[in-house]
Amino acid sequence: AQSVTQLDSQVPVFEEAPVELRCNYSSSVSVYLFWYVQYPNQGLQLLLKYLSGSTLVKGINGFEAEFNKSQTSFHLRKPSVHISDTAEYFCAATLLAGYQKVTFGTGTKLQVIP
Amino acid sequence: DAGVTQSPTHLIKTRGQQVTLRCSPKSGHDTVSWYQQALGQGPQFIFQYYEEEERQRGNFPDRFSGHQFPNYSSELNVNALLLGDSALYLCASSVDGENEKLFFGSGTQLSVL
Numbered sequence: 001a002q003s004v005t006q007l008d009s010q011v012p013v014f015e016e017a018p019v020e021l022r023c024n025y026s027s028s029v030s031v032y033l034f035w036y037v038q039y040p041n042q043g044l045q046l047l048l049k050y051l052s053g054s055t056l057v058k059g060i061n062g063f064e065a066e067f068n069k070s071q072t073s074f075h076l077r078k079p080s081v082h083i084s085d086t087a088e089y090f091c092a093a094t095l096l097a098g099y100q101k102v103t104f105g106t107g108t109k110l111q112v113i114p
Numbered sequence: 115d116a117g118v119t120q121s122p123t124h125l126i127k128t129r130g131q132q133v134t135l136r137c138s139p140k141s142g143h144d145t146v147s148w149y150q151q152a153l154g155q156g157p158q159f160i161f162q163y164y165e166e167e168e169r170q171r172g173n174f175p176d177r178f179s180g181h182q183f184p185n186y187s188s189e190l191n192v193n194a195l196l197l198g199d200s201a202l203y204l205c206a207s208s209v210d211g212e213n214e215k216l217f218f219g220s221g222t223q224l225s226v227l
Contacts, residue, residue, distance in 0.1 A: 004156075032214045043118075043204055043218040044157070051214055090156050094213050101147065101170055102206075102216060104156030 002027035002093045006105035013081055014113045021076040021108045023091030033074045034092040034102070035065055044090065050074060061085070086112045116141070118207050118219035126225045127195050135190040135222045139207030143217070146188040148180060151202040151221070163188050164210055192224075200226045 007022045025031060032051050036044040048059025055067040065076045074091060091105040119138045127133050139146050145164045149157035159172035163182035177193045186207075192199055202221045209215065 006156075034214075036218075041220075041223075043220040044206075045218070046216075049214060092156075100213060101159040101162065101172060102157075102213065103159070104149075106156045107154075 002031050002095060002103050004091050004093050004103055004105040006091050006108050008108050009106070010109045010111065012111045012113055015083055016080050018079050019077065019081050019085075019110065021089050021091075021110065023074045023076065023105060025072050025074060025091075025093045027093065027095070030096050031093040032096060033065075033067060034094075035059065035063070035074075035076050036090045036092060036104075037061075038088045038090065038107075040087075047076070047089070081110070081112050083112050083114060085110060118205055118217050120203075120205050120219035120222050122222060123220070124223045124225075126227060128227050129195055129197060131195050131226075132191065132193045133195060133224060135192075135203050135205075135224070137188045137190070137205030137207075137219060139186050139188070139205075140217045143207035143209055144186050145208045145210050146182060146186065147206045147208070147216070148188070148190045149204040149206065150174070151204055152198075153201070157204055160190070195226045197226050200224060 003026045005024045013019045034049045035047040048057045050057045050067045058064045088107045090107050094102045121136045147162040148160040151157040161171040166182045179191045182188045204221045205219045206216045
């Protein structure tokens, strides 16, 4: 079984500053990795995903993430945040078996300060 | 394309009651998964339905049951509600074998009083 750990429950950052949201995973087999965003009172929206290939993955809204197999990490970054990025971000993993469940971390609340 | 739709959006029940939540998958999708998201937590996998059968189940008691219809829509039933069942219930759909392309609905907020 896989597990996902998000090390920071809340991250405050000033507008236009860079941000990194940390995620580590644990699995005995290969996994797909994801970052989702959840705005208040809404469902989850996929930001980006790593399936294979290049370890640097670019997503929507200017976000990117880097897969690091040796450190079992998949940190999310954005070089300059906007007020509209204020939301909760979830890292997630699923096995490569095709129909396996998705396992989520506990989430990181990004608060962008004007 | 309407995406994944869930109903109702909000629901208030009392302890001991039963509740049914509904989900219509994205057009072209045949697999539906249900997740429970408690306040301040990440979503937790409840179960997945494919070809009208429960294919995989998370660590949830038998009070949680489901159904999938021939048109791929799905219901989540919870019996004997507990206060701890208060949560956002999310439905996600995908094409069989493509769990990397999961689409989520906006959820049903269940409050148990």
